[in-house]
Amino acid sequence: MLGTDVCSEFTRHGHEVIPVTSGHFDIGDTDATVKAIREIAPDVVVHTAAYTDVDGCERNPEIAHRVNALGTWNVAAGCASVNAAIVVISTDFVFDGAKSAPYTEFDAPNPLGVYGASKLEGERLAAGGCPRHYIVRTSWLYGTAGKCFPQTMLRLAQTRPELSVVADQIGTPTFTLDLAATLPELVRFPLYGTYHIANSGQTSWAGFAKAILEAAGKHDVSIKPIxxxxxxxxxKRPRFSVLRGYVRELQGKEPLRPWEEALAAYTAAMNAK
Ligand SMILES: NC(=O)c1ccc[n+]([C@@H]2O[C@H](COP(=O)([O-])OP(=O)(O)OC[C@H]3O[C@@H](n4cnc5c(N)ncnc54)[C@H](OP(=O)(O)O)[C@@H]3O)[C@@H](O)[C@H]2O)c1
Known part of the structure; x- marks a missing residue:
């Protein structure tokens, strides 16, 4: 999902882009991964591949560790071998949600589940394995190119008058296109380290679901907060995982637009498809 928008945004900025999928090689395979990256010899690898099924990670921790930790390490090793930079896409789930103010890059991670722990391990291994690393944490991604929460809500709303949605987890929905649009600028400078990049504002999954239905004009379906x-x-998911793009603030960069505006853009893009 995110990878598709990353390709279009880098292409739009005039870069030569080589899209790679799981059909090309398995990032859990060290030899295959390093060989593929050495053959391409890119300047930058934007590493968006992951085992993203959060409940699946809990049930299959070895797969989570192989893909999200070892896989990221392998991609970082491939990058290091050709002196390429790596952009590792990570997650708000590295935090435990105990804080009540948005998490900055300087807050200590403490993942509650296997997905977050395996992604955090991937961050650390990439930072250790590739000197030129950007770790980009984002949250609650949705986009036009993949299965995502808005798509699920709209599908369910076709057959049900009421949808039960969790109301006590707070975060920030982030449009993949908005995140992808920040990355060409990010890799222009060798400011290696960790960045939080998400749309602005915050809501619950129930609040997000309500906004999705409203944006789509589905006024006959109600959301039951649970x-x-x-x-x-x-x-176990963090109760509060809002990310503050503090490093970007310190750099004087504009925050990403509010999540409500991004959702309107997503809805328009889906309607135009
Ligand atoms: N979705 C979110 O809410 C969210 C939030 C925060 C951060 N993130 C992070 O953002 C990134 C992009 O997320 P997304 O939602 O766009 O993910 P996605 O749509 O699930 O895409 C992940 C891709 O990784 C590929 N992949 C999985 N295992 C692989 C392997 N062993 N070797 C090679 N490729 C493999 C998948 O290929 P197949 O489909 O063929 O398996 C898929 O194309 C991920 O790093 C994710 O952890 C996501």
Missing amino acids: PSEEWPSPT
């Missing part, structure tokens, strides 16, 4: 305990999931 507590996390009523949602069947093996994963």
Whole structure:
């Protein structure tokens, strides 16, 4: 999902882009990954591949560790071998949600589940394995090129009059296109380290669902807010995982637009498809 928009944004900025999918090689395979990156010899690798099924990670920790930790390490090793920079896309799930103010890059991570822990391990291994690394944490991604929360809500709303949605997890929905648009600028300078990049504002999953239906003109379906305990999931998720793009603030950069505006742009893009 994110990878598709990353390709279009770098292309739009005049870069030569070589899209790579799981069909080309398995990032869990060290030899194949390093060989492929050496053959391409890119200047930058934007590493968006991951085992993103959060509940799946909880049930299959070895797959999570192989793809999100070892896989990221392998991509970083391939980059280091050709002196390429790596952009590692990571997640708000590296935090435990105990804070009540937005998390900055200077807050200590403490993941609650296997997905967040495996992504955090990937961050650390990439930072150790590739000197030229940008770690970009983002949150609650949705986009026009993949399965995502808005798509699920709209599909369910076709057959149900009411949708039960968790109301006690707070975060920031982020449009993949808005995140992707920041990356060509990010890689222009060798300011290696960690960045939080997400749309502005915050809401709950129930608030997001309500806004999705409103934006799509689905006024006949209601959202029933429920507590996390009523949602069947093996994963403990952070109650509060809003990311503050503090480093970008310090650099004097404009924050990304509010999530409500981004959702309107997503809805328009989906309607135009
Ligand atoms: N989605 C979110 O809410 C969210 C939030 C914060 C951060 N992130 C991070 O943002 C990044 C992009 O997320 P996304 O939602 O765009 O992900 P996505 O649509 O699930 O795409 C992940 C891609 O990784 C590929 N992949 C998985 N295992 C692989 C392997 N062993 N070797 C090679 N490729 C493999 C998948 O290929 P197949 O489909 O063929 O398996 C898929 O194309 C990920 O790093 C994710 O952790 C996501």
